[in-house]
Amino acid sequence: MRHPLVMGNWKLNGSRQMVNQLIADLRQELSSVDGCDVAIAPPFVYLDLAKHTLSGSRILLGAQNADINLSGAFTGETSANMLKDVGTKYVIIGHSERRTYHKESDELIAEKFAVLKEAGLIPVLCIGETETENEAGQTEAVCARQLDAVLKTMGAAAFEDSVIAYEPVWAIGTGKSATPAQAQAVHKFIRGHIAKHNADVAAKVIIQYGGSVNAGNAAELFSQPDIDGALVGGASLKADAFAEIVKAAAKAKK
Numbered sequence: 001m002r003h004p005l006v007m008g009n010w011k012l013n014g015s016r017q018m019v020n021q022l023i024a025d026l027r028q029e030l031s032s033v034d035g036c037d038v039a040i041a042p043p044f045v046y047l048d049l050a051k052h053t054l055s056g057s058r059i060l061l062g063a064q065n066a067d068i069n070l071s072g073a074f075t076g077e078t079s080a081n082m083l084k085d086v087g088t089k090y091v092i093i094g095h096s097e098r099r100t101y102h103k104e105s106d107e108l109i110a111e112k113f114a115v116l117k118e119a120g121l122i123p124v125l126c127i128g129e130t131e132t133e134n135e136a137g138q139t140e141a142v143c144a145r146q147l148d149a150v151l152k153t154m155g156a157a158a159f160e161d162s163v164i165a166y167e168p169v170w171a172i173g174t175g176k177s178a179t180p181a182q183a184q185a186v187h188k189f190i191r192g193h194i195a196k197h198n199a200d201v202a203a204k205v206i207i208q209y210g211g212s213v214n215a216g217n218a219a220e221l222f223s224q225p226d227i228d229g230a231l232v233g234g235a236s237l238k239a240d241a242f243a244e245i246v247k248a249a250a251k252a253k254k
């Protein structure tokens, strides 16, 4: 039985005041909820403060990116070891915003995946097709290509204790979520693709859905057998909405 994971991706949002307030509110909203792992991924500069503010709660810490280098002359970068040092457990890699705005390739993202595993962190590998690719019927081919970059270099075993987030790019921040049936079909494909290499790992890997998840659509998405939680952007900035999503996951996967 897979334990669901709901993770908030704060993107480029936050302040010290917001970290303190949002975490205080989340701790209260989620104090009696179990059956779902919960994590938040604030911007790098607030990780340390967030870790401190989360102290004693079961909410875990995630980061939104990591460099492939561990130290040295790489101005502006943050290493996996630094993220580990401040108490991060999960690291989002391959988010479509990084693929698009920072031109990150499948190969670079696979390298990041390897570095995170080596550091003992849990990669949250984002994959998903654009609207054009979706309309051209290329959804499965795109997801397979993005997974293959990791499979080719590390094998299916790399997905043990790792997380995949299926995020159709057309659903991110648009308010236009994939339907539960649409998402389930792709999640099933993703699990099947990994199962071709290792059925045991495929059965265990957490596959989150991401893209306009909110308090209203979460329960239906989580009712699907291969949807193991969510990567939440906009709705993770509001404690009550995020808590509703977590509660929906805990309830659906009981």
Ligand code: PGA
Pocket: 009, 167, 171, 172, 173, 174, 175, 210, 211, 212, 213, 231, 232, 233, 234, 235
């Ligand atoms: P959204 O973002 O929930 O605001 O659509 C999801 C994501 O980008 O991870």
